[in-house]
Amino acid sequence: MARIVPTGLKWIIRSLSVSLFVLLAWLLQFALGDIGDLTPPARSAYLERHLDPQLLQRERDLERDLEESEAEVGRHVEVQDTLLASMDVARETMQEMTGLHRLSIEQGIPPSPEQEAALADAQGRFIAAQEAFEQANARISELNAEAYRVSGELADAQERIAEQRAPADEAYSQALSEHRLSVAAWKLGFIVPVFAVAAWLFSRSRDSRHGPIFLAFMLASFLHLGLVMHDTFPEEYFKYIAICAGIVAVLAFLLRVLRSAAQPQPALLLKRRRESYFKAQCPECAYPFPDERGDTFYCPACGVGLFEPCGSCSTSRHRLLPHCQSCGAQA
Numbered sequence: 001m002a003r004i005v006p007t008g009l010k011w012i013i014r015s016l017s018v019s020l021f022v023l024l025a026w027l028l029q030f031a032l033g034d035i036g037d038l039t040p041p042a043r044s045a046y047l048e049r050h051l052d053p054q055l056l057q058r059e060r061d062l063e064r065d066l067e068e069s070e071a072e073v074g075r076h077v078e079v080q081d082t083l084l085a086s087m088d089v090a091r092e093t094m095q096e097m098t099g100l101h102r103l104s105i106e107q108g109i110p111p112s113p114e115q116e117a118a119l120a121d122a123q124g125r126f127i128a129a130q131e132a133f134e135q136a137n138a139r140i141s142e143l144n145a146e147a148y149r150v151s152g153e154l155a156d157a158q159e160r161i162a163e164q165r166a167p168a169d170e171a172y173s174q175a176l177s178e179h180r181l182s183v184a185a186w187k188l189g190f191i192v193p194v195f196a197v198a199a200w201l202f203s204r205s206r207d208s209r210h211g212p213i214f215l216a217f218m219l220a221s222f223l224h225l226g227l228v229m230h231d232t233f234p235e236e237y238f239k240y241i242a243i244c245a246g247i248v249a250v251l252a253f254l255l256r257v258l259r260s261a262a263q264p265q266p267a268l269l270l271k272r273r274r275e276s277y278f279k280a281q282c283p284e285c286a287y288p289f290p291d292e293r294g295d296t297f298y299c300p301a302c303g304v305g306l307f308e309p310c311g312s313c314s315t316s317r318h319r320l321l322p323h324c325q326s327c328g329a330q331a
């Protein structure tokens, strides 16, 4: 017999069911996450298998040579900057000394030996810096030529590596897609039975007191079933799977409603009859029956018996309700 559940208790049951759903969905998420943790294939292993180690070593050597020669060019350019600065200083000294020298000659005084020595020293430093600058220039040209040769060889080696890498990448992507398929198979192998068990438990206990528990379990597993299928199947297949699942769910619900309309469950039937009697209407055809009537009363519209004398106390009782209103005897 159905009992009226107080509204407060109903809301407590609903909120606990929602909490249970959230926790179960979380638990399933962790379980599926652990299943998805299977080690994927390592790309390096495929590269090692397909690439010539000597060629890779050569690529590394050439890259190092190129870096070294670029660094050396950089050092020589820095030296040249220093040399340019010292040439400027030497040039200024030379100009100064030449000016003094000319002044001395104009005044008829011979330049002092110190002036002569300073001028010769500045000239010497200028020439030495200029020579060093040219040497650095020559070395930079040599290094640039070397770098050009090395980068040509490097490009050649990299081209050959790229040729060898193509089959390695192909083998790797195949292994990766196999790995994804196997993860998907494990996940589906886990979530499909869980959902099937949950749906079975729910369908068995739908009208029992444990209905909300199994409903939460079924919804949580259905959510993850959908998510796993979404991850597994490409978009173009998933939309068909999703729409088919939707059609199946709507059909199942519709069939249930139709069955319940044709053959109402006892609790539902009792509820309908109770409400009709309360409104003074025939439960079968909604014809309003009068307050004034005999002990026995049949609906004049559809002919169903609505009142009859009680078998226990003989007063008039509702024929379609389970108990007599005068003595409580069950029909």
Ligand SMILES: [Zn+2]
Pocket (backbone or CB within 6 Å): 282, 283, 284, 285, 286, 287, 299, 300, 301, 302, 303, 304
């Ligand atoms: Zn009727």
Ligand SMILES: [Zn+2]
Pocket (backbone or CB within 6 Å): 310, 311, 312, 313, 314, 315, 317, 324, 325, 326, 327, 328, 329
């Ligand atoms: Zn009675």
